[in-house]
Amino acid sequence: MCLQVKDIVSIRLSHCRAERAASEGQYHLAALHYRNCLEAAERREDSQAVRFFALRLAHCYTSMGLSAKAQAFADLAEYAPAQPVRRRPDSDAPAGGALG
Numbered sequence: 001m002c003l004q005v006k007d008i009v010s011i012r013l014s015h016c017r018a019e020r021a022a023s024e025g026q027y028h029l030a031a032l033h034y035r036n037c038l039e040a041a042e043r044r045e046d047s048q049a050v051r052f053f054a055l056r057l058a059h060c061y062t063s064m065g066l067s068a069k070a071q072a073f074a075d076l077a078e079y080a081p082a083q084p085v086r087r088r089p090d091s092d093a094p095a096g097g098a099l100g
Contacts, residue, residue, distance in 0.1 A: 027063045038053040050076070
């Protein structure tokens with residue numbers, strides 16, 4: 001549980017740094033912090049946070065003129081599941097069967 005709290009605090013700090021950098025037009029720095037947030041959200045299997053940070057990254061890359069990267073993150077946000085995938089306790093397979 002303590003590790004989870006530390007992870008949430010880490011995400012929040014990175015998010016604050018990213019927001020400040022973006023507000024100052026330092027999109028390369030904002031993207032670095034948003035990327036850290038996105039990776040942490042993926043580790044936590046938090047699909048809502050994944051969508052949020054992917055959209056923030058898309059905005060940063062659009063502002064930097066990197067439209068291909070921006071589109072990749074916009075696509076990630078669009079296709080992130082609305083609900084987290086629940087895993088059966090006795091298996092690595094998703095509860096609803098195989099995906100894909």
